Amino acid sequence: MNNIYMPHLAEIKEVIDESPDTRTFRLKFKDADTAEKFDFKAGQFAEYSAFGDGESTFCIASSPTRKDFIECSFKVYGKVTQALHRLNKGDTIGIRGPYGNWFPLDELKGKNLLFIAGGIGIAPVRCVIDNVLDMRNDFKDLTIICGARSVSDLIYKQEIKEWKARTDIKTIITVDPGGENASWDGEVGFVPAVIEKTAPPSENTAVILCGPPVMIKFTMPVLTKLGFKDEDVYTTLENRMKCGLGKCGRCNIGNVYVCKDGPVFTYAQIKRLPQEF
Amino acid sequence: MDEKIISKDDLLKICQDIIGKGHTLLTPGMNEYFPVKDVSQINLDASALPAKTSYKSYVFPRSEPVLYYKRSKDDVQLIDINVDGKNIIILGAKPCDTNSISIMRHLFNWDYSDEFFNLREKHFIIIGLMCSHYDEYCFCTSVGSSPVSEKGSDIFLIPLDENNFALRIITEKGKEFIEPYSEYLKTGDESHSKQVTENVKLPEVAFDSKEVYEWLGNNFESPKWEGIGNLCLSCAQCAFVCPVCHCFDIVDEDYSYSEGRRMKNWDGCQFGNFTLHASGHNPRDIQSKRYRQRVNHKFRYYVDKFGEILCTGCGRCSRGCPVSIDIKEIVSNCKD
Amino acid sequence: MCPLCYCQRCITDKAIPRWIESSSHQRGNFAWNIVRAFHLSARCTGCGECDRACPMDIPLSLINRRMAMEAKKSFSYVSGRSLETPTLVGSFNEKDSDELFM
Incomplete structure (x- = not known):
């Protein structure tokens, strides 16, 4: 079955401590085919899973032009980022994506x-x-x-x-x-x-x-x-997201879904949105 | 339109056959649509109120696993789910329920296809039944539907007298389903059933949905929202009994250290946690904003996205509300 | 609706750690009802609001009544009788029967 909620598995190749509460993971997909096919554009985001604690949304921080790995950086805030922070080099996380639009x-x-x-x-x-x-x-x-x-x-x-x-x-x-x-x-x-x-x-x-x-x-x-x-x-823009697919219903600002119509907006577009973010 | 006549006894014979074949036959009871074990449980009463919940949970379950995971010290294994789309026949669905699946279909197939929904929906046969009774909470006529609407039904029944129904075949799916039972069908006459449908008492149109759409677009900051926000308890029962509310949460559940599953659970936009960021920021931090979201999502945003109102006018949310908030009243008030 | 639910933040809303699972399976539902039953045992005043509010007409107050019976039987305590008596759940007595503990 084509399961849109199924993440790809990736290994943490490197953990970089950026600041006391911010970390960068350098990730490599376990499946070579996925690594080859995983194509994204600057500005898109993904859902990162710490299995047992859930998924969290952040952008892909590495450039799409550098294909050997992808990187993500996160600040420890909630349940999932705490769980991610406990992981070490060699551990496995899940990645679902890329989602959303990009910088043109x-x-x-x-x-x-x-x-x-x-x-x-x-x-x-x-x-x-x-x-x-x-x-x-x-x-x-x-x-x-x-x-x-x-x-x-x-x-x-x-x-x-x-x-x-x-x-x-x-x-x-x-x-x-x-x-x-x-x-x-x-x-x-x-x-x-x-x-x-x-x-x-x-x-x-x-x-x-x-x-x-x-x-x-x-x-x-x-x-x-x-x-x-x-x-x-x-x-x-950032809003709480669960699915990243325009279905779960929480990231909308007016009729705009941040996960699908965003996350990249021009300031002119943002001004036209209802002020609820 | 293909119209036939079928007697109640023959209809029950078909039901018997469906159950005998091991298919699930759902029919509305007081509280919910339940799987029929014996045909004597079937109550084809057009004058019943809608059951307290719709059959939404059969296509979009309250909780369902989307994957299983196994963790070992340095590896994770994922196990995919296979949704076995079993045939489900829904008999006697109210027109306000038949509508629901077709409304939700847009969302679950917008760009990304949610196969959990699709595989189940594909195996649905919906046999709608005209509705001849409404109460103070019903407002299907205000959202473009009606007690005699065939929309969403594969087959539609209209009671002609105590023992006979007019049976309209609406879709190909319905035609395929009823074909094996054609021996039970007599040729019908449309004028006969039309007489029945034309005499159905319709709930008064409470609001013009186009005007509401316009008003919502111009009144995001209206003080009216605050009044409603002060009333609402944010229990989200309205979302849980709604036949078209579809927001969900994704959470992981461990069984043990090494095993667990990821669940997709119903969620509700009235809960304070729904949009709460991990940082503590909450775009919809107070109840009035959450209620505004609910009304706007149903009567404006969904129309913008998919051209349909995210409401069937069944009135369940109002009937169940512990503080008697009536959505019909609130939406009727969405005007200057 | 409950006049005796007074927590600023409900335990169901707490995610770190997650005490009560949000899934509507037996584990999640059971955990919630157990927590509620214990909180309201010997506290419930029998107003019946929970029954009235339940959109599915589940007679929730029966659970509380059962707990009240237990409080009376095991501790001779009846809620709402006196302002002076310390509440049952809020007070501890070494001589309390421990038969109820599993």
């Missing part, structure tokens, strides 16, 4: 891109960044502005180091005031303020923005002030 990279070709990420919101953005870097010539100037509460909360330190080392991207990392430590060489300040200082011109630039709701709330007015149009700002 094909449409964005030829533009400048501004990536803005806060906290765990960097996970979906990282997928796009890596994707874009693997087709670097299709895009013009790239700017990354990435914020975290404190230096220890900053995740993807390794990736950030790699981005910083490149000359064809401008990478700005900031931590909230009070979150810096003695050896911190990045910016100090909230993301919106840093954007105001460092953002590239809005001309021919699309923004990819992910972060906690409060960051998005204060970032949008700044972007508008700098001349970015709502249609050019792409972000992702």
Whole structure:
């Protein structure tokens, strides 16, 4: 029977501790055929199972252009993420997906891109960044502005180091005031303020923005002030999901199902939704 | 339309044969549609109120495993489920119930096909029965149905007199089903049954569903929701007795350290936990938002997505509500 | 509906750990009714709201009445008789009969 609730099994090849409460799994499908066929686009999400505790939804954090493995990052919050956090290298988890829509990279070709990420919101953005870097010539100037509460909360330190080392991207990392430590060489300040200082011109630039709701709330007015149009700002929404298939009925915002019509929306689309998220 | 006449006795003979063959024959009782063991249990009363629950659970069970898992120290094994679609014949389904499966079909086949639903639904034969009685909670006529609606039925029965039914064959499936029993069928006359259906008393139309649709689109922030929210207990019985509510939860259940199963369970949008994020954030954190979701989902969102109202007007949610919230009244009030 | 259900957050809503399974199989349903019966034993005032509220007309109060009988038989306790007497479930006496324990 074609069981849409049946996950694929994957082995945890590597566990990377990004911050005290955030972890990245590097995963490889057990079935070679699945690994070959599993095709996704930047921005899509999956359902990850810890058998015995259930499934949890998060984005695929690695780039679709790097096919040897997939990566996911999660912050420990609830029952399932706690269970996932207990797993070790070599353990097996389940993956169902990919689901949802994606960042329209094909449409964005030829533009400048501004990536803005806060906290765990960097996970979906990282997928796009890596994707874009693997087709670097299709895009013009790239700017990354990435914020975290404190230096220890900053995740993807390794990736950030790699981005910083490149000359064809401008990478700005900031931590909230009070979150810096003695050896911190990045910016100090909230993301919106840093954007105001460092953002590239809005001309021919699309923004990819992910972060906690409060960051998005204060970032949008700044972007508008700098001349970015709502249609050019792409972000992702998150809601509780169980099926990921548009059936279980909990992720909808108005008549929009985040799992099917999302998770990627432009800010213009979000403004049109009922304010219930 | 192919119309026949069948006597009650002959109909019961067919039922006997169905049971004899080992098929499941469901018929409405007071509380639920139950599998008939003996034909004497069959009550083909067009004037009965709808049973307290519909036969939804036969196509979309309250709880069902979607997979089994076995864990060892460093491996996991998954065991798939095989849904054996057994023939289920539903006799005497109310028009407000016959409608339900066809409404839910859209959702379970929207992009991804839920075979758990489909394999069961495929083996359903629905024999609808005209409904001649309504109470204060019925409102099928307000959602585009009626007590004589054939929609969703494979075969439709209309009582002509105490011992005879007009039998209308609606679908190919129905035709195939009744063919072996054609010896029991007499040629019917449509004018006869039409006389019956035309004389059926219809529940008054309580609201115009198009106007409700429009109003809902413009009144997401209406203060009316707050009033309803203060009344509702969020027990979600309305979702559980509803013939078309389909929201569900997926949870894992361990039997032991090494074995367990993943269950798909009915859930309800009125529960506070339904949309609660692990972070503690809840988009529908108060009851008024949850009730707004319920009404909007039924009368607006589902219409947007699938072109049908997610309600059959059976009135079960209102009959069962412990605090007497009447959905008909609330939706009728969805106007300025 | 129950005037004696006063928990801020019901045990059925707690997921970590999951005390009562949400599936409507015997294990889930039984666990819920056992928890409720114990909570209401010697506390239920017999208002009958649970019977009235049940959409399937299950006479739930029978369970409570059975528990009240047990409380009377084993502990000579009847709920609602006196404000001074400590509640049965809320008080412990070393001399209490332990016949009820399984």
